[in-house]
Amino acid sequence: MAMAASAKNRNARLPPEVNRVLFVRNLPFNITSDEMYDIFGKYGAIRQIRLGNEKDTRGTAFVVYEDIFDAKAACDHLNGFNVMGRYLIVLYYQPNKVTKKMNLQKKEEELRELKSRYGVADDD
Numbered sequence: 001m002a003m004a005a006s007a008k009n010r011n012a013r014l015p016p017e018v019n020r021v022l023f024v025r026n027l028p029f030n031i032t033s034d035e036m037y038d039i040f041g042k043y044g045a046i047r048q049i050r051l052g053n054e055k056d057t058r059g060t061a062f063v064v065y066e067d068i069f070d071a072k073a074a075c076d077h078l079n080g081f082n083v084m085g086r087y088l089i090v091l092y093y094q095p096n097k098v099t100k101k102m103n104l105q106k107k108e109e110e111l112r113e114l115k116s117r118y119g120v121a122d123d124d
Contacts, residue, residue: 020047020071021093022063027051028084029058036061039083044070062093 022040036049045066052060065071071092079090115122 014068014072017092017094018068018072018075019092020065020068022065022071022075023091023093024061024063024078025059025089025091026086027059027061027088028086031083036063039078039081040074043074043077 027036031051033049033051036051037046040046040049040063043065046063047066048062048064050062052058063071063074065074075090075092078088081088081090114120
């Protein structure tokens with residue numbers, strides 16, 4: 001019976017933002033990768049976990065699952081999960097949003113450069 005339910009879930013249509021890569025925020029700074037594997041490994045095989053170790057990336061991680069349905073289960077169950085007194089924020093990684101923001105910053109910088117080159121004053 002459990003096999004039939006699992007097969008039914010595999011045929012379900014997933015929203016477009018669902019993918020195998022999860023972005024996790026609000027992690028305790030002292031969490032280890034082994035603890036991350038213990039928490040996230042309950043939902044399926046993990047290909048890779050990347051913990052943020054720089055000053056501006058601490059408390060974040062990327063978790064890459066082998067299977068998209070395992071990633072969906074982990075996202076559904078672990079978002080809001082309490083780890084060491086902190087509530088996790090688990091999101092699907094969306095590279096389009098990241099590159100879109102970077103492209104906007106690049107365009108704004110190019111615009112400032114052109115304005116200064118041609119002596120155009122800002123209307124602000």
